[in-house]
Amino acid sequence: MLKSPTTMTEQDMLRWIDGLPSEIDAETYDHLAGITIEPQELAALRRLDPMGTEYRRICAALYARLSGRSDYTPERDERSGLGSTPDIWRQISPYSFKSPKLVSEFLSSWAAIISALDVEPEQSVIEYGPGSGQALLMLARCGVRAFGVDIDADSLDLVRRQSEAMGLDVQLELGAFGEGFAGQRFDRVLFFEAFHHALEFDKLLLGLHDRLLPGGKLVLCGEPIVEEGQHASIPFPWGPRMDALSILCMRNRGWMELGFQRPFLAELMARCGWSVRHMQSPVFRANAYIAEPMGDAVRPGDQIMLPEGWGAPEVTHRWTVAECCRIPLPDRLRATSNLSVTVANYLPTPKTVTIESGDARRTRILQPGQTEDIDIGTTSASHVSIRTSLTAAPNEPRHLGIAVLECRIQPA
Known part of the structure; x- marks a missing residue:
């Protein structure tokens, strides 16, 4: 694994990232997450209204520079790059990293998800951006009606092949966040390590009210949400994350990799009509934010x-x-x-x-x-x-x- 300082200039980081191999192991994965840069836009982003259009414009420009793309188009930039995965049991994330420690973190996270969802058999859960589909497959095995929507056809094919091999009924559709299944409503809406890919997150949160049944809940789990001043990769209320792992994903994949500070998230959710409570976990990626429509x-x-x-x-x-x-x-x-x-x-x-x-x-x-x-x-x-x-x-x-x-x- 190539070692480096914990802080770098933007130019040095981009040059370093461009020299990394296309596939990284679990040790390099952890190392990249601890290396950060300070963007030239930091002072402006701290000064501006994070709900304003100028703030969003600067974040979009920052993403474009780090990713090397002129703009962000989810249908093009949120592809997984999986292609045809021959082994649906060992060559999918997180098992593909061949790291028992990393897999244990994900197992803890999936347990936290099931606890946070608080669903009964025959209730319905729709997950946006299910990735390799592990949470949906577990829910389906529990008798929960499982639905998944992803903008990436390869990811959906991966989940479909697993569900068929296991004899499970998991309903899948190609679509963007907030879309799918002809406006059907659900008992729970789930995002696991996916919500931070939504650049238009405010519009998404407003629209998700229409996807819930009465008494329904929105659950965000494993999202990069930190206290103000707690993490160098998120030095502003919200924006592209400034760690090498996130920049690698932006640059190599085109993925939108946002991070949020908790005070901003609290303001955002309330402005979008959600009452939110935080379910703390000792495993960072298992932290859950459980939102219900705000009443009177x-x-x-x-x-x-x-x-x-x-x-x-x-x-x-x-x-x-x-x-x-x-x-x-x-x-x-x-x-x-x-x-x-x-x-x-x-x-x-x-x-x-x-x-x-x-x-x-x-x-x-x-x-x-x-x-x-x-x-x-x-x-x-x-x-x-x-x-x-x-x-x-x-x-x-x-x-x-x-x-x-x-x-x-x-x-x-």
Whole structure:
């Protein structure tokens, strides 16, 4: 295996990657993931609105430069390159790496997927980008109705050959993310190491509401989602990953290899109408994000993701632990709904609280033990801001703001 520094210039990395063999072993795979570059666009991406069009334009240009392609077309660039795989048991990922350690990671991940899906026999699961199809095959063996959609015909053929050899009924169709099976609805929608290939991820998330049955869930598992400042390969809210393994996939395959920081993901999912909770796993690729359509209320005390500035959920409420905290609002409800926020002062001193959304601003003084519903009215803003000073509480290591019980979003 060729060794290298953990950081490189972009020019040196591209030259180095272009000199690697087309097939890499598990040791090289791990090594590549630990080598990163700092893109020249980093300062601009940190300064811009990550939901804006200019931010997306810069990310698309960064991908084009790293991949060596003029643009990104999923039908062309998301091909697996599998061709005709003669051995469907040993020459498919992850077994093709011939690494028991790597296979054990995937086995743990598939166990996490089945747990996160929380499905019963005869319920339906559609997986987008199933790859070698291992999760779908396991689900089918459990009596779950399994469906798969992939933009790559070779991948679908691989899954089909395995399912036929095992006598399993796995329904497969060629199509893009969000498409397939004539608009049929499912109990679960699954992405495993696949969602990060979607450049138009916001449109995808909005459209996936129409693919779920009542009570259905969207599950993202094994996606490159990190805390802000945690990983050098994702130094911005979202964008092409800056590690050598991802750049190798972009350059050799054309694949879109995005990464996301958790605060951005929390904002994105809420703006697209999803309430999300995180199922942590000691195996990184097994981390799961379980999303359900957001109803008429956001209850911070639930185990849901929120942007930074919040304490841990405490069943009925969640404390603000920054002087300004935000609750993102679904784009589909903004400007057509009445908003109200329920806050409580569980501290022994009075608290002045200001709730803002767009042009609306409400300020209240809450006495110790007081709970109040604060009406905001309609708004075109993307979020509600909650401002208050932080107070040191008795026998409490945190400096606390205000306890937030609920943000209601009701049709006007």
